[in-house]
Amino acid sequence: MGRIYNFSAGPAMLPEEVLKEAADEMLDYRGTGMSVMEMSHRSKAYEAIIKEAEKDLRDLMNIPDNYKVLFLQGGASTQFAMIPMNLMKNKVADYIITGQWAKKAYQEAKLYGTANAVASSADKTFSYIPDVSDLPISENADYVYICENNTIYGTKYKTLPDTKGKILVSDISSCFLSEPVDVTKYGVLYGGVQKNIGPAGVVIVIIREDLITEDVLPGTPTMLKYKIHADNDSLYNTPPAYGIYICGKVFKWIKNLGGLEAMKEKNEKKAAVLYDFLDQSKLFKGTVEKKDRSLMNVPFVTGNEELDAKFVKEAKAAGFENLKGHRTVGGMRASIYNAMPMEGVQKLVEFMKKFEADNT
Ligand code: PMP
Numbered sequence: 001m002g003r004i005y006n007f008s009a010g011p012a013m014l015p016e017e018v019l020k021e022a023a024d025e026m027l028d029y030r031g032t033g034m035s036v037m038e039m040s041h042r043s044k045a046y047e048a049i050i051k052e053a054e055k056d057l058r059d060l061m062n063i064p065d066n067y068k069v070l071f072l073q074g075g076a077s078t079q080f081a082m083i084p085m086n087l088m089k090n091k092v093a094d095y096i097i098t099g100q101w102a103k104k105a106y107q108e109a110k111l112y113g114t115a116n117a118v119a120s121s122a123d124k125t126f127s128y129i130p131d132v133s134d135l136p137i138s139e140n141a142d143y144v145y146i147c148e149n150n151t152i153y154g155t156k157y158k159t160l161p162d163t164k165g166k167i168l169v170s171d172i173s174s175c176f177l178s179e180p181v182d183v184t185k186y187g188v189l190y191g192g193v194q195k196n197i198g199p200a201g202v203v204i205v206i207i208r209e210d211l212i213t214e215d216v217l218p219g220t221p222t223m224l225k226y227k228i229h230a231d232n233d234s235l236y237n238t239p240p241a242y243g244i245y246i247c248g249k250v251f252k253w254i255k256n257l258g259g260l261e262a263m264k265e266k267n268e269k270k271a272a273v274l275y276d277f278l279d280q281s282k283l284f285k286g287t288v289e290k291k292d293r294s295l296m297n298v299p300f301v302t303g304n305e306e307l308d309a310k311f312v313k314e315a316k317a318a319g320f321e322n323l324k325g326h327r328t329v330g331g332m333r334a335s336i337y338n339a340m341p342m343e344g345v346q347k348l349v350e351f352m353k354k355f356e357a358d359n360t
Helices: 016-024 044-059 073-087 101-108 225-231 241-259 261-282 303-316 342-359
Strands: 067-072 092-098 114-120 144-147 168-171 188-192 203-207 297-301 332-335
Touching: 016 241, 044 067, 044 241, 044 261, 067 225, 073 101, 073 168, 073 188, 101 114, 101 144, 101 168, 203 225, 241 261, 261 297, 261 303, 261 342, 303 332, 303 342, 332 342
Parallel strands: 092 114, 092 144, 144 168, 168 188
Antiparallel strands: 067 203, 188 203, 297 332
16 A cells, blocks of 8 residues: 555654655664664764754754754643743743643643733634734733644634734744744744654754743753753753654755745645635535634534544545544544645545535
8 A cells, every 4th residue: 555645633744755765764874884763862973963953944944043943852742831931930921822732831831820811712612813913911921822823723823913022932833844934033932843844752942042041940850941951952861863863854855845935835825725625615614714724734624523524434545544623623624734745635625526526
């Protein structure tokens, strides 16, 4: 059996070229006589891998010199705690609740200080991004937190909130490297890599240097201090070495395709194929307000749960995997990250058309 179209929200498809290259290097990485998996993280060969990965990411995202790039572990969820532990100097932070991941981060922050929900789209099942142009930002807020692309609900911020001078912290797990970003607008950007960049087990944190201090909440474990990782160039302890190596390959893959501008163009075209179909379909319906639609995660429904289940089952049999919506919302969701080829989306739409004709 060949490769199928995998619409999983994460872990998700990786570029075939990257997987093949990794396969070629599996037994003997460039004459070292060993796999990167077997290599000391203190070796010259590995040092070159992690340094080059960081450099390529800096080039891609145009990361200024006064930001550190950290390759960490614990998934995006560990950042829900690490952020307040390291940044809550006044023990106050404002959170915008646009879905479950933002809510989880908010709830975690409450363990460490006062977390205020300054806006939310819970009233309409997180199907939109609230107006964030004039929020009641707390005067002593240490930061304002957003989840920029909401994986489960399929929404994305098109404009960043006015934080009224406060530091912006953003979870970019599901839109990482999908389009250009202006890093200077953020204090911290972070994301798990298992959607757009690499295998699960790596989380990348891009943090402005002045936010990295010894002044963290009492009792913060050493491994949860940004400073320890920044001071040691992500090599304080054994990093998720193989995962970082794959991330590095994906960075090069994106660079070769023309960088984030090119990625954005490709992603917009891909998403348009699906959204245009949904907008004229008599059976399928997108669930998100048009202005807030994500390029990466596209949820849709038929309006009939049985028909949804039938669709997911038949799609799977036809080679379109993981189209079931998140267990908390039902329906369907097609995650179309960078590595999903245009052909995959076109074929999915053809399949949907046929399903519609057969079921209406
Ligand atoms: N944030 C977002 C936007 C996510 O989509 C996810 C996972 N799907 C997480 C955080 C949690 O990531 P992890 O499983 O790496 O902790």
